[in-house]
Amino acid sequence: MTRADAVARVAAAAGAKSLIVACNGMIGRELYARADGPTRFYMIGSMGLASSIGLGLALVQPARSVIVFDGDGNVLMNLGGVAAVAAARPGNFHHVVFDNAAHGSTGNQRTISDRVALESIADAAGYRVCRRASSERELEDALTSWFDVEGPSMLLVAVDRGNVRGIGRVEPSPTELTSRFRAACRSF
Amino acid sequence: MGRAFLELLERHGYDFFAGVPCSLFEGVTRVLDDDPRYGYVSAVREDSALGLAAGAYLGGRQPVVLMQNSGLGVSVNALASLHQIYDIPTLLVVSWRGQDGDDAPEHAIMGRIMDRFLRLLQIPFAVFDPARIDAQIESLTATMRATQKPVALIVPKGMLDR
Numbered sequence: 001m002t003r004a005d006a007v008a009r010v011a012a013a014a015g016a017k018s019l020i021v022a023c024n025g026m027i028g029r030e031l032y033a034r035a036d037g038p039t040r041f042y043m044i045g046s047m048g049l050a051s052s053i054g055l056g057l058a059l060v061q062p063a064r065s066v067i068v069f070d071g072d073g074n075v076l077m078n079l080g081g082v083a084a085v086a087a088a089r090p091g092n093f094h095h096v097v098f099d100n101a102a103h104g105s106t107g108n109q110r111t112i113s114d115r116v117a118l119e120s121i122a123d124a125a126g127y128r129v130c131r132r133a134s135s136e137r138e139l140e141d142a143l144t145s146w147f148d149v150e151g152p153s154m155l156l157v158a159v160d161r162g163n164v165r166g167i168g169r170v171e172p173s174p175t176e177l178t179s180r181f182r183a184a185c186r187s188f
Numbered sequence: 189m190g191r192a193f194l195e196l197l198e199r200h201g202y203d204f205f206a207g208v209p210c211s212l213f214e215g216v217t218r219v220l221d222d223d224p225r226y227g228y229v230s231a232v233r234e235d236s237a238l239g240l241a242a243g244a245y246l247g248g249r250q251p252v253v254l255m256q257n258s259g260l261g262v263s264v265n266a267l268a269s270l271h272q273i274y275d276i277p278t279l280l281v282v283s284w285r286g287q288d289g290d291d292a293p294e295h296a297i298m299g300r301i302m303d304r305f306l307r308l309l310q311i312p313f314a315v316f317d318p319a320r321i322d323a324q325i326e327s328l329t330a331t332m333r334a335t336q337k338p339v340a341l342i343v344p345k346g347m348l349d350r
Contacts, residue, residue: 021243041246045269049239052231053270056243056251059227060204080232081239088229174274175336178246185247 001136003098003159004030004167007069010096010157011035013143014067019057019185022069023050025105026163027098031069032170038184042170042177048078051085051095058090061185065092065147072099072113079121082154086126091150095122100161108161122154129153189348190215194226196322197252200329202279204244205229206237207254212283213348216254234259238266242276254281257298257342260305267309267338275336279328280311284344306340313340316347 007030014020020040022028028042043050054068075082075097085093101114123130129149133139133156142155172180193216206229209217220228231237234255241251255263260282271278285291286299298305306313312331314324324341332339 043270045273046235046239046266049235049242049266049270052236052239053243053246056204056206056229056240056245057247058243059229059240060244060247060249078233078236078239081236084229084232084236084240178274178276181246182248 001139001157001159002162002164003027003100003104004034004164006098006139006157006159007031008034009139009143010069010155014065014147018065018067018147019061020067020069021050021054021057023047023071023074025071025073025103026167027069027071029167029169030164033167038180041181044170044174048074048081050074051078051081054093054095055081055085055088055090058093059088062090062092064185065094066090067094067096067147070095070097071104072097072101072118073103073111075118076111076113076116082122083125085152086122089126089128090152093152094147095127095152095154097154097156098159099156100159102161104161104163117156119154119156127152127154130156132156132158134158189350190217190219193321193348194219196325197279200325201250202252204241204249204251205254206231206240206244206251207281208234208237208256208259209254210256210283210285211349212256212285212345213254213281213343215348215350216281234262235266238263238271238278241278242270242274245276245278250277252279252281256283257285257302258295260302261298264309267311271338272310276338277332277336278338279332280338280340282340282342284315284342287344302342311338311340313342315342316344318347
């Protein structure tokens with residue numbers, strides 16, 4: 001399964017009202033290309049911090065579903081962020097990790113997630129629900145009710161290496177992204 | 189002093205607190221740890237605290253991040269590629285270990301360069317003065333709101349220890 005397709009499927013299951021924080025690199029760009037909207041925040045720098053941003057957001061917006069679109073490289077760069085989520089235990093926090101065991105944005109250099117199961121780390125840390133989806137069928141099966149279940153949850157989606165052609169950059173400026181996302185938080 | 193300082197911050201609209209402790213502001217973190225109304229998040233690292241603050245700001249809060257100055261090193265990328273470019277106004281409360289050159293060796297260099305370091309990162313700052321702290325917070329907050337970017341209050345030894 002390509003990462004871009006997996007990103008689009010998870011975004012569709014999340015719905016337009018859920019607040020999504022996407023990590024830097026191709027995952028954010030694919031979300032922007034396939035399912036942009038005012039409830040999406042694209043972190044273009046500060047690698048590793050999407051889960052921390054999502055946690056801060058989940059704590060102050062307890063009535064909203066907060067979903068972090070993360071990558072294996074990002075999660076590994078801020079493993080303490082996983083512990084922080086587990087410790088705070090926000091029921092509205094959902095961590096979706098698109099794992100290709102590679103740094104997809106810099107040329108697919110390998111990470112170490114082929115030998116370290118990130119969903120097992122989240123489970124050991126204390127996330128309520130953790131699951132790995134390794135095929136389109138397993139992903140569809142997981143997504144039927146994934147975001148209705150109380151979090152914190154981690155859904156690890158194993159995806160192919162490589163980038164789909166024609167995915168552009170996130171076009172709005174960082175300050176525009178901040179303004180529109182804050183407005184979307186106020187408006188529902 | 190810790191509680192009075194927090195009440196001062198609350199009067200200026202700050203309503204989300206995250207950080208990593210330092211003995212120089214132990215009086216503040218003691219209150220934050222004990223009083224659940226602050227919802228204080230004890231962060232695993234200073235850049236994680238900045239991520240939490242950014243998320244809280246996106247969700248409508250006005251954050252404060254507390255850290256020892258050693259944590260500024262850890263925070264450079266979060267400040268430069270998150271807070272500064274996304275316009276995330278945050279009050280940084282940063283202790284000043286190594287200020288007088290008579291501190292533990294690990295604080296010597298950051299203690300010596302801290303003012304220049306903050307200028308390089310384009311972060312306006314004030315050094316805690318107990319006689320003027322109300323005016324200092326007011327002025328820092330006004331700058332932060334006007335620029336929509338982080339500002340810092342530097343806390344030397346003896347100001348917020350208790």
